[in-house]
Amino acid sequence: MTSISHHSIRQSLLGRIQSGEWALGGLIPAETDLASEYGCARGTVNRALQALAEAGLVVRKRKGGTRVCQMPVRQAKFEIPVLREQVESFGGIYGHRIIANKLKTPPPSIRTHLRIPGGVKALHLQTVHLADDKPYAFEERWVNTQAVPEILNAPLDKISANEWLVKTVPFSSGDVVFSAINADKKIASAIGTDEGAAIFAIDRTTWLEDEFITTMRLYYKEGFQLHSHL
Amino acid sequence: MTSISHHSIRQSLLGRIQSGEWALGGLIPAETDLASEYGCARGTVNRALQALAEAGLVVRKRKGGTRVCQMPVRQAKFEIPVLREQVESFGGIYGHRIIANKLKTPPPSIRTHLRIPGGVKALHLQTVHLADDKPYAFEERWVNTQAVPEILNAPLDKISANEWLVKTVPFSSGDVVFSAINADKKIASAIGTDEGAAIFAIDRTTWLEDEFITTMRLYYKEGFQLHSHL
DNA sequence: CGTGCTATTATGTATGCACATAATAAAATT
DNA sequence: AATTTTATTATGTGCATACATAATAGCACG
Numbered sequence: 001m002t003s004i005s006h007h008s009i010r011q012s013l014l015g016r017i018q019s020g021e022w023a024l025g026g027l028i029p030a031e032t033d034l035a036s037e038y039g040c041a042r043g044t045v046n047r048a049l050q051a052l053a054e055a056g057l058v059v060r061k062r063k064g065g066t067r068v069c070q071m072p073v074r075q076a077k078f079e080i081p082v083l084r085e086q087v088e089s090f091g092g093i094y095g096h097r098i099i100a101n102k103l104k105t106p107p108p109s110i111r112t113h114l115r116i117p118g119g120v121k122a123l124h125l126q127t128v129h130l131a132d133d134k135p136y137a138f139e140e141r142w143v144n145t146q147a148v149p150e151i152l153n154a155p156l157d158k159i160s161a162n163e164w165l166v167k168t169v170p171f172s173s174g175d176v177v178f179s180a181i182n183a184d185k186k187i188a189s190a191i192g193t194d195e196g197a198a199i200f201a202i203d204r205t206t207w208l209e210d211e212f213i214t215t216m217r218l219y220y221k222e223g224f225q226l227h228s229h230l
Numbered sequence: 231m232t233s234i235s236h237h238s239i240r241q242s243l244l245g246r247i248q249s250g251e252w253a254l255g256g257l258i259p260a261e262t263d264l265a266s267e268y269g270c271a272r273g274t275v276n277r278a279l280q281a282l283a284e285a286g287l288v289v290r291k292r293k294g295g296t297r298v299c300q301m302p303v304r305q306a307k308f309e310i311p312v313l314r315e316q317v318e319s320f321g322g323i324y325g326h327r328i329i330a331n332k333l334k335t336p337p338p339s340i341r342t343h344l345r346i347p348g349g350v351k352a353l354h355l356q357t358v359h360l361a362d363d364k365p366y367a368f369e370e371r372w373v374n375t376q377a378v379p380e381i382l383n384a385p386l387d388k389i390s391a392n393e394w395l396v397k398t399v400p401f402s403s404g405d406v407v408f409s410a411i412n413a414d415k416k417i418a419s420a421i422g423t424d425e426g427a428a429i430f431a432i433d434r435t436t437w438l439e440d441e442f443i444t445t446m447r448l449y450y451k452e453g454f455q456l457h458s459h460l
Numbered sequence: 461c462g463t464g465c466t467a468t469t470a471t472g473t474a475t476g477c478a479c480a481t482a483a484t485a486a487a488a489t490t
Numbered sequence: 491a492a493t494t495t496t497a498t499t500a501t502g503t504g505c506a507t508a509c510a511t512a513a514t515a516g517c518a519c520g
Contacts, residue, residue: 005474018439020400030500041475046501057401062501063483071396075309076406078458082301166301170250171287176306178456180410180430198428200410209248226408228308235504260470271505276471292471293513 005040010048012038017057017068028058028066076228080176080202083129083137083218084163092131096160099190100126106142113205114212116144123151125161128190137224138190141216148213162216165206169213174206178226183219191221200224235270240278242268247287247298258288258296285460306458310406310432313359313367313448314393322361326390329420330356336372343435344442346374353381355391358420368420371446378443392446395436399443404436408456413449421451430454 013028022028031049035042049066052058056075060066087094103121106114116122123143129136141161143151154164179201188195199222205215243258252258261279265272279296282288286305290296317324333351336344346352353373359366371391373381384394409431418425429452435445 007473017401018403024397024401032500042501043476044474046503047473049501060501061483062481063499065500068401071312074312075307077305077307078408079305082304167254171247171254171298173248173460175457175459177458178308178408178430179454180428180450182412182426182428196412196426198410198412200408220410222410224409227405228407229405230403234502262470272471273473273506274504276473277503280472290471291513292511293469295470 005038006044006047006051009034009038009040009045010051013048013052014057017052022068024068025070026068028068030065076230078226078228080204081226084160087129087131087136090131093133095130095133097128097130098125098156099128100124101156103145110142110215114142114144114215116212120146125156126190127160129160135191136221138187138219139216140219141214143214144212147208147211161214165214169206169208172206172208172213174204177203179203181219187219191219193222197222200226235268236274236277236281239264239268239270239275240281243278243282244287247282252298254298255300256298258298260295306460308456308458310434311456314390317359317361317366320361323363325360325363327358327360328355328386329358330354331386333375340372340445344372344374344445346442350376355386356420357390359390365421366451368417368449369446370449371444373444374442377438377441391444395444399436399438402436402438402443404434407433409433411449417449421449423452427452430456 013034016022017028028034028049029037031042031045034045034049038045049058049060053060053066057069058066059069084094102124104124105111105119106116106122106124110116111118114122123145125139125141125143127139127141129139139162143161143165145152148165148169150168151161151164154161154168156164159167181199181201183191183193183195183197183199185195187199188197191199193199200220202218202220203215204218206213243264246252247258258264258279259267261272261275264275264279268275279288279290283290283296287299288296289299314324332354334354335341335349336346336352336354340346341348344352353375355369355371355373357369357371359369369392373391373395375382378395378399380398381391381394384391384398386394389397411429411431413421413423413425413427413429415425417429418427421429423429430450432448432450433445434448436443
């Protein structure tokens with residue numbers, strides 16, 4: 001068999017769900033039944049169903065069985081764009097220009113968010129990311145220099161802070177927030193739009209074992225969109 | 231024993247990745263080695279590693295082995311908010327008010343997007359979603375009445391179009407787009423903000439077996455954010 | 461020296477089995 | 491009738507085994 005069972009079974013089940021064979025919120029046959037129907041082991045069906053469950057298409061409960069989820073498209077996976085790749089995927093040449101780069105005491109909002117004690121300084125960076133020498137996005141970042149003192153010696157003019165951190169700091173956890181904000185004067189001039197323009201912003205904060213590493217906010221040029229298909 | 235192996239192994243591996251035990255882009259021991267290290271079957275390690283791979287933390291290649299992914303937080307899963315639940319989770323009372331509800335010929339941009347032939351009409355809906363009688367979000371929607379003619383008789387004043395569709399139309403595929411836009415006069419007055427305010431917009435288009443069902447755009451009140459943790 | 465065949469290796473997947481666990485239904489008890 | 495106990499059932503998980511598949515490394519041969 002060239003076809004991979006649990007994938008094809010998953011596809012088949014998805015099709016049957018989409019065709020309305022099983023009503024929204026309705027019960028799907030038990031694993032064992034499906035297994036004999038498809039002529040495979042229960043484990044294979046289990047795997048397919050678990051994948052559908054993870055994708056949010058079905059809900060499973062012990063003894064309760066598997067039922068089609070009421071709300072479609074409840075969750076979507078998004079690729080968080082990596083600037084360089086994004087620019088280069090359009091055939092553009094990536095570059096960046098550092099506007100600010102110095103140790104400062106973070107404002108209270110940042111400080112509490114990052115659980116940095118008062119009075120401690122952190123590295124503040126402002127960067128404009130360029131596509132073919134034209135502004136593409138504006139980045140504001142704080143780096144915890146207590147956690148990553150080496151960054152003070154990093155050649156940030158050659159490699160972006162993001163890329164340096166990614167290459168240097170071991171893998172870490174983090175969170176992401178999307179929002180829309182009006183460009184203020186600084187942002188507008190940095191990315192070359194009008195003041196007040198609606199900007200898509202991505203905040204990303206990164207931790208390493210409970211220690212704060214960096215937080216950044218990316219302001220995208222107008223018209224930026226994030227896509228996800230289901 | 232009480233702990234579920236493949237979950238705990240996944241956690242353990244995650245920890246070891248985050249601790250830097252294996253360098254970014256570096257190789258992780260083979261499944262068989264990890265299996266004997268953890269004292270479990272290879273299949274169990276396999277499952278843990280596949281989960282990490284799906285989460286974008288490691289990259290796996292046959293014969294090549296498993297290596298820690300270069301870019302962290304490349305993908306994030308977002309829960310697409312369901313308005314009613316969202317409102318009610320804050321303890322608010324959900325409601326909605328229909329502003330427009332009639333058959334119209336969609337503008338070209340919508341028509342091509344939806345692959346609707348020219349001249350055909352579709353149901354155009356504008357709805358304000360309320361939290362405690364105050365505007366919360368504004369929705370603009372087109373429904374393909376050829377695919378779902380029953381919607382013309384639906385009690386849309388009682389149940390929102392979204393909920394009606396979800397309950398009526400079998401499961402379908404779709405895509406989601408996030409963007410930021412400036413509120414025009416209509417949007418601003420609908421959700422009670424100033425013209426020009428930065429609005430977080432979610433576009434959602436839904437299909438059923440290649441047949442277009444509906445497309446909608448949701449305009450959120452200022453300050454709306456979408457979170458995701460990793 | 462390069463080309464093409466042949467191991468070798470790590471992951472991908474399926475199977476059959478066993479048992480664990482949660483939730484329900486049925487039965488027994490108070 | 492209300493409550494507790496005891497099956498029953500569907501999913502969750504693990505294991506050992508077997509084979510498939512992709513990518514690589516090594517070797518032989520022209």
